[in-house]
Amino acid sequence: MKILVPLKRVADPDNANKVKVNAGKLETTGLEWKPNPFDEYAVETALRLTENGANTKARLGEVVVVTFGGKDTETTLRGALATGADRAIRIDATDDQLDGDLVARALKALVEKEKPDLVLCGKQAVDGDSNQVGQLLAEYLGWPQATFAGTIKSEDDKSLIVGREVDGGTINLRVTLPAVVSVDLRIVAPKSVKSKHTADSHNYPEGVRFAALMAIMAAKKKPLVEMKLADLASDTALKITYTGFELPPARKAGIKVKSVPELVEKLKSEAKVL
8 A cells, every 4th residue: 555644844832832923924933843743643544554563664555755845844754754654755835835725736746646545644734723635635636535533444455444533423434545534633542543464453552653763864865855836736826825913912910809799790790791
């Protein structure tokens, strides 16, 4: 099975308090960058689907990771290569040149070149939280899709059993390949992903894998190619543009009350919520 995994670099969500707005623009100086967590889950899922869990050093398929960004985003790709991905592609572009629709159209062209059996992506990026690319890509390709996958089982590399997280539980779908699947956080639980090569009794460690030093060094020799955005999308016009940013108004300071009756009275007369 050949799997293509789109991977985005985002500002560390744990440092959201460092984000500043300057003259209507986001100031990113000093922010720390990391792979989008849901995309990391997609990489881990792809690795599990193309290996025997008892022998993770033998890749029984191909995993190709792709990102849109400048030269500095290659660090993110090398990290995915170090964990087990086979090849990487960087599509040269800046964030202000992209929106979800353009990314999906460019990925469509890349899929037609690479001809993967499966596109695995994170359900959304934690910076924009748009949750668009996977669905748009499936529509443009005319492929079946499954979103918010919490479990995936490959029985014969021709179809997948996908457990989608929905309100109130899980719905299981059989998806015929080629297909597009977006994954949620529970996909990296010990028994969430089963390939046809892995015994049902096998349990993976919780979460995504980390690369050993030797793997990080070896990743430097794995193929990483650069492509131009214009090579994949002749029309690079954006459908969504950001015109400006502003911080929310500062909250007024709270007040203290001496008793519950006083609190109730203020909620009635001032806050008017009772």
